[in-house]
Amino acid sequence: MKRSADVVVIGGGVTGCSIAFHLAERGLRDVVVLERRFLASGGTGRSVGIMRQLYPTPETSRMVLHSLRVFQNFREITGGEAGYVQCGALIAVAPAQRAALAKTLEALREIGIQARLLTPEDIRELEPRIDPFAVGAAVYEPESGYGDPTGVTAGFADGARRRGVAIEQMTEVVGLRTEGDRIVGVRTAAGDEVATRVVVNAAGLWCREIATMAGLSLPIVVGRHPVFIIERTTAFGRPHPIYIDLASGTFLRPETGGLTLTGFLDADEPNHPMDPEALGADVPFDEVARIMERASRCIPALGDARYQRGYAGAFDISPDWMPILDETPVRGLYVAVGMSGHGFKLSPAVGRLMADLVTEGRSSLTDLAAFRLDRFRTEPHADAGAFSHSYLR
Numbered sequence: 001m002k003r004s005a006d007v008v009v010i011g012g013g014v015t016g017c018s019i020a021f022h023l024a025e026r027g028l029r030d031v032v033v034l035e036r037r038f039l040a041s042g043g044t045g046r047s048v049g050i051m052r053q054l055y056p057t058p059e060t061s062r063m064v065l066h067s068l069r070v071f072q073n074f075r076e077i078t079g080g081e082a083g084y085v086q087c088g089a090l091i092a093v094a095p096a097q098r099a100a101l102a103k104t105l106e107a108l109r110e111i112g113i114q115a116r117l118l119t120p121e122d123i124r125e126l127e128p129r130i131d132p133f134a135v136g137a138a139v140y141e142p143e144s145g146y147g148d149p150t151g152v153t154a155g156f157a158d159g160a161r162r163r164g165v166a167i168e169q170m171t172e173v174v175g176l177r178t179e180g181d182r183i184v185g186v187r188t189a190a191g192d193e194v195a196t197r198v199v200v201n202a203a204g205l206w207c208r209e210i211a212t213m214a215g216l217s218l219p220i221v222v223g224r225h226p227v228f229i230i231e232r233t234t235a236f237g238r239p240h241p242i243y244i245d246l247a248s249g250t251f252l253r254p255e256t257g258g259l260t261l262t263g264f265l266d267a268d269e270p271n272h273p274m275d276p277e278a279l280g281a282d283v284p285f286d287e288v289a290r291i292m293e294r295a296s297r298c299i300p301a302l303g304d305a306r307y308q309r310g311y312a313g314a315f316d317i318s319p320d321w322m323p324i325l326d327e328t329p330v331r332g333l334y335v336a337v338g339m340s341g342h343g344f345k346l347s348p349a350v351g352r353l354m355a356d357l358v359t360e361g362r363s364s365l366t367d368l369a370a371f372r373l374d375r376f377r378t379e380p381h382a383d384a385g386a387f388s389h390s391y392l393r
Contacts, residue, residue, distance in 0.1 A: 004195040006030040013044035016202035017156035018351025024163035031165045036172040040153040046313035047149040047344045056393040059370040063349035070348035080155020083148030089242035095136030100392045115141045134247035149344045176213040183332040200334045205276035207337040219376045221317045223269025226283045228310040250294040283310035315341045321390040325371040
């Protein structure tokens with residue numbers, strides 16, 4: 001069957017659905033989202049949903065602040081539920097990074113982000129259950145928290161549908177059709193062809209495979225990012241804030257039902273490339289033992305917590321751990337890829353930026369030049385250890 005659309009978005013995760021919603025907000029009604037399985041079935045559904053605001057550049061800081069405001073008003077904007085819990089976030093760094101943290105914090109305040117610098121003693125006063133054993137300083141963000149990535153995806157998708165967008169699940173893209181240097185269509189596994197002049201590759205962990213269909217190579221590594229769920233004891237009391245300890249390489253995020261989500265922040269994901277089809281796989285015992293030790297070191301009261309389960313999450317990682325938001329050398333083929341663990345928290349801003357880029361070629365929200373694909377032209381395999389640069393530079 002042959003048909004046509006003004007825009008085809010490939011990928012039904014939080015990024016793709018946000019893009020579709022924002023395109024419809026711009027007045028585009030003939031938009032089609034093609035999802036190989038079901039909505040949020042990829043990296044989105046395995047995201048821990050942390051919303052933190054410490055970012056190293058003005059461009060990303062404006063994006064995360066915009067996204068926060070969307071999450072705080074999600075029902076009014078989309079009609080859906082973000083499940084946003086404003087529990088506050090503490091982001092701690094080693095003593096050697098204290099000066100960089102203070103400098104970054106000044107820039108954040110100028111943009112309008114609410115945050116303050118803390119000493120280790122301040123951390124203990126704010127949250128006595130945290131042991132800042134390796135910490136030189138921290139930033140406290142009272143407005144930060146966590147949300148429901150699957151719920152946000154559904155909210156964007158339902159809002160897009162009400163505005164005329166067609167969302168097709170269980171529809172795998174198997175080919176991109178080009179004429180010369182321009183995109184002209186998309187082929188699906190069912191044998192359908194959608195004629196279009198604009199395609200947005202928002203396929204997340206599968207973005208490289210989509211790009212190769214048009215003869216393009218993306219500098220993306222799919223890195224394994226395990227997540228562990230532990231159950232706090234009743235004696236633990238009220239939930240803890242989000243604690244991101246860059247010094248020890250650990251994050252801790254509260255969840256309802258007396259649970260905590262935790263994992264490593266070791267910048268090691270690019271060294272463990274993962275087949276995205278292994279998403280959700282079980283984690284080995286040695287990793288469980290290591291993360292339980294780290295969790296109880298950061299918050300000693302978690303020493304009595306009971307391990308529930310773990311699973312393999314994954315990131316589509318760019319060389320500088322920042323998104324790629326751009327039109328490719330194939331005219332009409334756009335990419336919103338390389339979210340590098342920022343996918344959920346930046347999804348409202350990414351949706352707006354990509355809609356701006358497709359319809360106007362620029363955006364008033366932030367400078368799109370910082371996210372161009374050709375920034376990797378001279379160093380296509382830049383240092384993967386730049387993980388910490390997604391917080392501080």
